[in-house]
Amino acid sequence: MISEVKTKHHVAKWWELTKNGRVLCTLCPRYCELSEGQHGFCFIRKNENNKLVSIGYGRPTGFAVDPIEKKPLNHFLPGSVILSFGTAGCNLGCKFCQNWTISKAKLDESNSYYASPTDVVALARRHHTPSIAFTYNDPVIFAEYARDITDIAVEEGIHTVFVTAGYVTASARDEVFKGASAANIDLKGFTEDFYRKLTGSSLKDVLDTIVWMKEKTSIWLELTTLLIPGENDSPDELNKMTKWIVSNLGERVPIHFTAFHPDFKMKDRARTTFATLQTARDIALSAGMKYVYTGNVHDNKGQTTYCPECSSKVIERDWHSVISVNMTGNKCGVCGSEIDGVFE
Numbered sequence: 001m002i003s004e005v006k007t008k009h010h011v012a013k014w015w016e017l018t019k020n021g022r023v024l025c026t027l028c029p030r031y032c033e034l035s036e037g038q039h040g041f042c043f044i045r046k047n048e049n050n051k052l053v054s055i056g057y058g059r060p061t062g063f064a065v066d067p068i069e070k071k072p073l074n075h076f077l078p079g080s081v082i083l084s085f086g087t088a089g090c091n092l093g094c095k096f097c098q099n100w101t102i103s104k105a106k107l108d109e110s111n112s113y114y115a116s117p118t119d120v121v122a123l124a125r126r127h128h129t130p131s132i133a134f135t136y137n138d139p140v141i142f143a144e145y146a147r148d149i150t151d152i153a154v155e156e157g158i159h160t161v162f163v164t165a166g167y168v169t170a171s172a173r174d175e176v177f178k179g180a181s182a183a184n185i186d187l188k189g190f191t192e193d194f195y196r197k198l199t200g201s202s203l204k205d206v207l208d209t210i211v212w213m214k215e216k217t218s219i220w221l222e223l224t225t226l227l228i229p230g231e232n233d234s235p236d237e238l239n240k241m242t243k244w245i246v247s248n249l250g251e252r253v254p255i256h257f258t259a260f261h262p263d264f265k266m267k268d269r270a271r272t273t274f275a276t277l278q279t280a281r282d283i284a285l286s287a288g289m290k291y292v293y294t295g296n297v298h299d300n301k302g303q304t305t306y307c308p309e310c311s312s313k314v315i316e317r318d319w320h321s322v323i324s325v326n327m328t329g330n331k332c333g334v335c336g337s338e339i340d341g342v343f344e
Helices: 117-126 139-155 170-176 192-199 203-216 235-248 274-286
Strands: 015-017 023-025 045-048 051-054 063-067 081-085 131-134 159-164 182-186 220-227 255-259 292-295 313-318 321-325
Touching (some): 051 139, 081 117, 117 139, 139 159, 139 170, 170 203, 192 203, 203 220, 203 235, 220 274
Parallel strands (some): 081 131, 131 159, 159 182, 182 220, 220 255, 255 292
Antiparallel strands (some): 045 051, 063 081, 313 321
């Protein structure tokens, strides 16, 4: 049962003791080296008695039942609902974070509850959601919790979904994402300069995760890029990014271009214009991508799925709502061509 009872801190995976007696976290490429009592950059991984513990284990900051299109995922059980939650903390330092009240919070500053992995899966059953999303902050930092939930969910026939920045080490990612059914990875920009200055992380590590997930796993993958005026929305950068996607992932990986609103440390920036989203979509389509979407705006055309072969509307949407479906199983209802994704 979900309650306000606090749980004992959970011993973490993915760490080692250093020669100088500190704990080295090997979960993300930040490789935090922690003295006794010290927290990692993410706030919720800590050195306690020369062991790394996850103080976020079992401590969600709240639950919601969302349309799966809100994650955003347009090709994974479209029209379904998903149980969503996160914890406090994050392993990135995005100055533009749209969920900063959660991702930048410490547990003693957040309204967190205790919920065991069994509690979370039971909550999904109670609300008849076929999937559970680890979201709001980055689930990589509470990977032990997410993994235990996934193990139970798989036994119950419930999917798990990671909404993540993909900033995870190569040594950890096999175990972190094991058993997950789908993921949306934030490709936040396409230059190392953007990642270093505005997120405090590395583009290369994220690209490595994206390629690994596409090539080495059966996880359904979609990408999202939040377009920030003057930072990552130039036609040149978008052209390079979408061509890289086609060359390294193929033309059928869905991408969502979403609108930025001024928040956290970038309140001086303007909102993303509708024209910018349209331009990004046009560039991606010109690069050969087959499933290109806009988000955080009302855009029926930019949120509808079209058959890659005959261009018919197969899933019509507006915002996060599915308006109509013209498919038979996973095939176009007009020409019978296969539509990529998980539809049942």
